[in-house]
Amino acid sequence: MQSQLSRAGRAGPLPSDHGARAFSVPQHHDRQPGACQCRPALDRTGSSRLSETPSVSGPVSGKGTVFVKSTKSTPPARAWQRMLSGRRLDLLDPSPLDVEIEDIAHGLSRVARWNGQTEGRWPYSVAEHSVLVEILVHRLYPDLALKWRLAALLHDAAEYVIGDMITPFKTIIGSDYKSVERRLEEAVHLRFGLPAALPADIVKKIKRADKIAAYLEAxxxxxxxxxxxxxxxxxxxTGLDVVIEPISPTAAKQSYIKRFRILGGPVT
Known part of the structure; x- marks a missing residue:
């Protein structure tokens, strides 16, 4: 659109106002001077871009488009979660200072593996799974340093915030999920004295144990x-002799924190 209507009905230059909303002006032969009969312009989906009722001062005549400035602002969406510790964790830019092991253990003990599709009185939690993975890592690599075993225990820690999504759903969501997960993992690692990004060989060792755990659970x-x-x-x-028994969330939380302490997790 190259022009707007002036008060006299003549074309003038468009204002450089990025907050303006566009309206098409229907042509009615019986329209009274000074009356504005406008409809909101539609976007490509066919829905109106008008979110509030605008006001137009002055008469409108002739053909063209009327621009009115939106007066309603939309507040930014909340991107943080409040934890029981009182911390507020920013999901888009998580700080290690807002990560607490009690929050992680509490959350993971209440997040179900396999979307809850498991047998037993209790759902099989991510907290239990994490302890199992660390035990398997120790079996596979008995000489591995404690800090890397701690990394194995924390390998799914981000799920205390974003939940445990089954692998097929992660594939559907794609890179956005992985980006949020990666930032949370880095904050957790830094909080507990690990490098933000784990060495590739450590990641490979943890994934091997994780796959064995998945087989046993499945x-x-x-x-x-x-x-x-x-x-x-x-x-x-390795691990075929392991028998899995789902336990209560309270017991799972306690088991997770106990393992964390054994592996040298910092006390705060």
Whole structure:
């Protein structure tokens, strides 16, 4: 649109106002002078871009477009979560100073693995899974330093904020989920004395144990047949003697914190 209507009906230059809203002016032969009969312009989806009733001063005549300035502002969406510790964790820019092990343990003990599709009186929690992964890492790599075993315990810590999404859903969501998860993981690592990004070989070791844990959970709790689990996860050579028993959220939280202390997690 190259012009706007002046009060006299002549075309004039557009104002450089990025907050303006556009309206199309219907042509009515019986319109009275001084009356503004305007409809909100539609976007490409067919929905109106008008979020409030504007006011137009002065008469409008002739053909063209009337620009009115929006007077209503939309407050920014909340991007932080309040924790029981009183911390407010910014999900878009998480600070290590707002991360507490009590919050992590509490949250993970109430987040169910496998979308809750597991057998047993209690849902199988991410807290229990995390302890299992750390135990498997120790079995696989008995000489691994305590700090890397701590990293194994914390490998799903971000899920105390964003929950445990099954792998197929993570694939659907794509990079946005991974970006938020990565920032949370880095904040957790820094909070507990680990490098923001773990060394590649440590990540590989933790993923190996994580895959074994998934196999055990799938076959013992989530209803997978052995042939199905063998195909998806691969049959492990370590950990087949482990028996998984879902426990209460309270017990899972206590087990997680106890393991954290054993591995040298800092006391605050």
């Amino acid at each position: 076959t013992q709790l989530a209803g997978f047949s052995l042939p199905e689990a063998n195909k998806i996860f691969g049959k492990p050579k």
